[in-house]
Amino acid sequence: MSALFTLALFALYPARVFAKFGQQICSANPFLDPKHDPCNALEYIANNTLTATTVGMYLAVGFCHIFSSFKWGAKWMSSMTIGIFTYVIGFIFRFVLHNHPDSKGAYIVEYLFIVLSPCAFIAAEYVLLGRLALDLNAAQHLRISPRRVTPFFVASDVTTFLIQQRVKAAGGSISISSNDVKTNKLGSNIFLAGLALQLLSFALFTCMYIRFLYLVHRHSPEVWTRDRNSRLWYSDWRVLACAFLVSCAGILVRSVFRVIELSQGFKGPLATSEGAFYGLDTLPLFVAVSAYVPFWPGRFIGRQDVSPAPHASHSDDSEKVST
Numbered sequence: 001m002s003a004l005f006t007l008a009l010f011a012l013y014p015a016r017v018f019a020k021f022g023q024q025i026c027s028a029n030p031f032l033d034p035k036h037d038p039c040n041a042l043e044y045i046a047n048n049t050l051t052a053t054t055v056g057m058y059l060a061v062g063f064c065h066i067f068s069s070f071k072w073g074a075k076w077m078s079s080m081t082i083g084i085f086t087y088v089i090g091f092i093f094r095f096v097l098h099n100h101p102d103s104k105g106a107y108i109v110e111y112l113f114i115v116l117s118p119c120a121f122i123a124a125e126y127v128l129l130g131r132l133a134l135d136l137n138a139a140q141h142l143r144i145s146p147r148r149v150t151p152f153f154v155a156s157d158v159t160t161f162l163i164q165q166r167v168k169a170a171g172g173s174i175s176i177s178s179n180d181v182k183t184n185k186l187g188s189n190i191f192l193a194g195l196a197l198q199l200l201s202f203a204l205f206t207c208m209y210i211r212f213l214y215l216v217h218r219h220s221p222e223v224w225t226r227d228r229n230s231r232l233w234y235s236d237w238r239v240l241a242c243a244f245l246v247s248c249a250g251i252l253v254r255s256v257f258r259v260i261e262l263s264q265g266f267k268g269p270l271a272t273s274e275g276a277f278y279g280l281d282t283l284p285l286f287v288a289v290s291a292y293v294p295f296w297p298g299r300f301i302g303r304q305d306v307s308p309a310p311h312a313s314h315s316d317d318s319e320k321v322s323t
């Protein structure tokens with residue numbers, strides 16, 4: 001539902017942006033000196049090799065997600081899958097920017113898709129924790145009930161998304177196309193607030209998740225070792241728990257980067273560095289989404305029908321029978 005909502009906002013947005021173009025004096029030849037071209041928002045020419053590599057890698061991960069969700073279920077991960085494809089749309093606009101470095105429309109669309117798509121990744125992480133806690137029957141170790149943890153954090157996700165949307169609409173697109181430092185500062189500050197809130201709620205979420213793992217380990221050893229006798233090492237839910245942690249770390253790195261980047265303004269040193277963008281946004285997010293390619297949640301969660309190994313003779317078996 002939230003994915004659909006997000007998608008609808010994505011679809012509506014560029015139309016409003018395109019209506020707000022500003023006029024400006026640009027360099028006669030935008031390729032000569034991109035660093036000092038007032039119309040070049042990136043201040044560099046987007047590298048097509050890097051763009052194509054990224055598109056290829058993200059598409060591969062996206063198709064793996066689709067394949068996995070058909071093979072093993074967990075369709076509730078689809079907001080991440082959709083986010084991967086909208087992220088790729090952003091990169092397609094980097095091809096446009098390579099040829100038309102002064103196009104504000106291409107820049108705004110590129111920026112929006114790349115900065116807002118991770119909201120969909122984050123929404124999937126929120127859903128995953130709720131599902132994991134329910135599947136492990138370990139809801140008591142979450143501070144918020146697992147049935148509420150998803151709505152709560154997804155609501156905060158949508159709120160920060162809307163703040164970012166609003167600002168891009170109200171101030172952002174104006175500030176990008178304006179040379180007025182004041183307008184630029186205002187737009188980036190409000191947008192920064194949205195990103196900072198997102199970072200805050202995701203950091204809180206990650207703490208809650210780590211606390212959850214700790215409490216399960218400490219107080220519910222039978223849950224912690226639930227899959228000990230099962231199948232193969234990579235069928236143990238703790239492997240999924242690790243992939244989940246890696247994924248959260250990737251999103252945190254990117255969120256911290258975006259907050260620092262924007263605190264320097266839309267034209268700060270980090271915002272105008274292609275290396276920083278790839279190293280601190282594209283790569284960490286790639287780690288975050290590809291962590292679930294080998295360890296698709298559907299393989300671990302919601303498959304209780306798979307009976308444990310017959311020779312299992314541990315103390316927790318009697319409990320399982322009685323429940």
Ligand SMILES: *[C@@H]1O[C@H](CO)[C@@H](O)[C@H](O)[C@H]1NC(C)=O
Pocket residue numbers: 047048049050
């Ligand atoms: C684009 O990036 C690749 C890989 O880093 C590099 O080899 C190539 O020289 C870059 N192209 C331009 C035009 O900067």
